Amino acid sequence: MALExxxxxxxxxxxxxxxxxxxxxxxxxxxGLLGPNGAGKTTMxxxxxxxxxxxxxxxxxxxxxxxxxxxxxxxYLPEERGLYGKMKVKEHIIYFARLHGVGSADAAAKADRxxxxxxxxxYADRACGELSKGNQQKVQLACAGAHDPELLILDxxxxxxxxxxxxxxxxxxxxxxxxxxxxxxxxxxxxxxETLCDSFCIIAGGTTRAAGTLASLRSAWPMRTIHIQxxxxxxxxxxxxxxxxxxLSSGDGELRASVPAGTDFAALLRALVTVSPLTRFEPLEPxxxxxxxxxxxxxx
Amino acid sequence: MLxxxxxxxxxxxxxxxxxxxxxxxxxxxxLMIGVFSVLPAIMERGESNAIKQIGVTGPxxxxxxxxxxxxxxxxxNDVGAAPTNVTRAFLRDHDNITxxxxxxxxxxGLHVDVYADDPGTFPAGRITQDLAPLxxxxxxxxxxxxxxxxxxxxxxxxxxxxxxxxxIGADATxxxxxxxxxxxxxxxxxxxxxxxxxxxxxxxxxxxxxxxxAISPASLLGGKVLATGLAGILQLxxxxxxxxxxxxxxxxxxxxxxxxxxxTPEVVIVFLTFFVIGFLEYSLLYAAAASLISRVEDLGSFxxxxxxxxxxxxxxxxxxxxxxxxxxxxxTSFIPLLSPFVMxxxxxxxxxxxxxxxxxxxxxxxxxxxxxxxAGKLYRVGLLLYGRTPKLSQIWTVLRT
Numbered sequence: 017m018a019l020e021x022x023x024x025x026x027x028x029x030x031x032x033x034x035x036x037x038x039x040x041x042x043x044x045x046x047x048g049l050l051g052p053n054g055a056g057k058t059t060m061x062x063x064x065x066x067x068x069x070x071x072x073x074x075x076x077x078x079x080x081x082x083x084x085x086x087x088x089x090x091x092y093l094p095e096e097r098g099l100y101g102k103m104k105v106k107e108h109i110i111y112f113a114r115l116h117g118v119g120s121a122d123a124a125a126k127a128d129r130x131x132x133x134x135x136x137x138x139y140a141d142r143a144c145g146e147l148s149k150g151n152q153q154k155v156q157l158a159c160a161g162a163h164d165p166e167l168l169i170l171d172x173x174x175x176x177x178x179x180x181x182x183x184x185x186x187x188x189x190x191x192x193x194x195x196x197x198x199x200x201x202x203x204x205x206x207x208x209x210e211t212l213c214d215s216f217c218i219i220a221g222g223t224t225r226a227a228g229t230l231a232s233l234r235s236a237w238p239m240r241t242i243h244i245q246x247x248x249x250x251x252x253x254x255x256x257x258x259x260x261x262x263x264l265s266s267g268d269g270e271l272r273a274s275v276p277a278g279t280d281f282a283a284l285l286r287a288l289v290t291v292s293p294l295t296r297f298e299p300l301e302p303x304x305x306x307x308x309x310x311x312x313x314x315x316x
Numbered sequence: 317m318l319x320x321x322x323x324x325x326x327x328x329x330x331x332x333x334x335x336x337x338x339x340x341x342x343x344x345x346x347l348m349i350g351v352f353s354v355l356p357a358i359m360e361r362g363e364s365n366a367i368k369q370i371g372v373t374g375p376x377x378x379x380x381x382x383x384x385x386x387x388x389x390x391x392x393n394d395v396g397a398a399p400t401n402v403t404r405a406f407l408r409d410h411d412n413i414t415x416x417x418x419x420x421x422x423x424x425g426l427h428v429d430v431y432a433d434d435p436g437t438f439p440a441g442r443i444t445q446d447l448a449p450l451x452x453x454x455x456x457x458x459x460x461x462x463x464x465x466x467x468x469x470x471x472x473x474x475x476x477x478x479x480x481x482x483x484i485g486a487d488a489t490x491x492x493x494x495x496x497x498x499x500x501x502x503x504x505x506x507x508x509x510x511x512x513x514x515x516x517x518x519x520x521x522x523x524x525x526x527x528x529x530a531i532s533p534a535s536l537l538g539g540k541v542l543a544t545g546l547a548g549i550l551q552l553x554x555x556x557x558x559x560x561x562x563x564x565x566x567x568x569x570x571x572x573x574x575x576x577x578x579x580t581p582e583v584v585i586v587f588l589t590f591f592v593i594g595f596l597e598y599s600l601l602y603a604a605a606a607s608l609i610s611r612v613e614d615l616g617s618f619x620x621x622x623x624x625x626x627x628x629x630x631x632x633x634x635x636x637x638x639x640x641x642x643x644x645x646x647x648t649s650f651i652p653l654l655s656p657f658v659m660x661x662x663x664x665x666x667x668x669x670x671x672x673x674x675x676x677x678x679x680x681x682x683x684x685x686x687x688x689x690x691a692g693k694l695y696r697v698g699l700l701l702y703g704r705t706p707k708l709s710q711i712w713t714v715l716r717t
Binding site for chain 2: 024054062066067084087088090092094098099100101102103111112114115116117156160182234259
């Protein structure tokens with residue numbers, strides 16, 4: 017494992033921001049850290065980066081404690097964006113790369129590469145304060161990644177971006193993933209995380225509510241949603257014969273029902289075909305959003 | 317660590333000296349030095365043009381003697397015979413003189429009437445001084461030009477305290493002290509406030525979070541403070557050169573030599589020591605205070621308490637210039653935050669035992685030993701405190717964690 021959080025806890029006075037968080041991230045993986053506002057995601061990220069120290073528990077990078085040298089291999093894009101308004105875009109990226117230990121000439125070359133990749137060429141010599149919010153966000157991403165970090169932590173990287181810029185950032189993250197960078201990111205755009213991330217940790221109230229790959233989270237999901245067409249009495253009777261099944265909704269001649277995950281779908285299909293002129297039978301895997309919604313309201 | 321520190325330092329220094337407040341502050345400082353150095357000459361010239369133009373009237377023999385004596389301080393115009401009623405128009409018609417001085421012999425001496433355009437500002441005292449020999453001459457019968465020879469007395473002031481040999485040397489030292497203390501005051505106040513603005517900018521724009529994720533808060537704070545300090549020293553050098561040039565212009569090379577004679581190597585060492593100590597104390601406290609604010613609008617109210625000791629120290633130094641051995645001055649010259657101003661002033665204008673200077677430096681170093689970790693921790697913690705400005709109890713709680 018590249019990154020591991022082991023029963024991490026952190027309080028601020030009497031407020032426990034993180035109570036007990038556990039997860040592990042494989043080297044080169046893209047990891048989604050999910051949770052509602054105030055769940056403890058940002059505190060967790062700050063602890064990984066060493067900005068905050070855990071009260072108890074341990075965070076490890078490549079099986080070792082995270083020290084100063086390891087932290088220089090990390091990159092960070094915080095949720096709240098900030099740039100020196102009067103500093104030029106390229107200077108800004110170079111400055112942050114150099115703060116992470118990159119040599120002067122190398123930093124300039126890396127800045128050029130990021131500027132090209134993120135479509136910031138025409139703004140390279142402009143003051144950051146003159147840029148639009150979306151472009152400033154791309155500059156920040158470049159600042160976070162220009163030193164080619166081994167671990168890049170991105171807090172809400174898509175928030176405030178228009179669809180075109182969001183796609184640019186998405187593609188850049190995919191490139192980083194392909195190049196072997198370990199990515200930890202949080203976002204409320206579940207669909208983006210669902211396609212981008214290999215594994216997830218859902219935290220709420222400062223504790224881990226669910227963790228694992230999407231497949232493992234789905235396999236642990238107790239119910240499946242099934243779409244059946246046409247919506248007729250015979251089909252409802254067949255569904256009614258399954259323990260734990262219930263109708264979710266109906267309309268436009270279609271029936272949506274929830275059935276236990278262990279249901280024998282082949283047998284159910286056969287039973288429905290014999291009683292109804294079936295035109296649609298579609299069991300659906302739970303989406304990440306469904307898993308997330310359930311996880312944050314139901315403690316383990 | 318050193319590389320991080322160097323990077324922050326160089327970036328901060330470049331940003332600082334390119335900033336508008338630095339450029340304006342330095343430029344305005346040079347301008348003020350220039351203005352203050354030529355102002356007395358301009359005022360004097362203005363005065364000579366305006367107040368010094370007078371006319372003299374009276375019996376011819378008396379008038380010619382008065383003319384000669386008054387030329388020491390005034391430009392005397394020939395106005396002929398005086399009218400019965402002296403009016404403003406009369407003054408204006410005679411080369412715009414500001415006053416008509418009428419002299420006449422009276423019982424036991426001289427009587428003078430002055431008809432001034434503005435009696436409130438007319439220097440009647442000078443007339444009294446200038447015409448005193450004529451008064452004595454009329455009273456005693458000794459010719460006025462002989463009396464005038466005894467008007468000035470040669471006075472030599474000899475220092476016996478061991479600090480200054482001559483009055484000129486003492487005046488030059490006071491002038492240099494005043495200048496250096498003013499520089500210390502301005503550099504501390506202006507640069508500490510620039511530092512707070514910079515910290516507040518990084519805090520409120522959340523750059524601080526990015527920075528402390530990359531480097532240690534100690535490197536960040538150290539680099540910023542040192543860069544600000546160096547920018548302050550640069551400002552100091554520019555202002556000092558401007559002051560020397562201005563002194564040379566207004567009083568010739570002798571003026572510069574007198575001033576330079578007051579700046580001995582010991583003075584330079586003691587000043588730089590107190591400058592560095594004072595600047596570090598204030599800038600660290602200012603930076604720590606600035607790290608606690610969440611909105612730039614709160615900056616003034618949060619750092620105002622720190623302005624008070626700077627102002628107090630500056631006024632105490634003014635007092636110390638006049639009374640370097642007063643009890644208040646003696647005590648405050650050992651109190652950190654105040655002593656960089658007060659002890660330096662005492663060192664300059666009084667005979668201060670070496671151990672007292674050393675003790676004051678030691679007290680300040682001890683204070684720095686407390687301020688550095690305190691400000692460092694407050695800065696590190698404060699940078700991540702967002703939302704409402706924290707209460708003292710919250711700050712204390714966080715500092716203990």
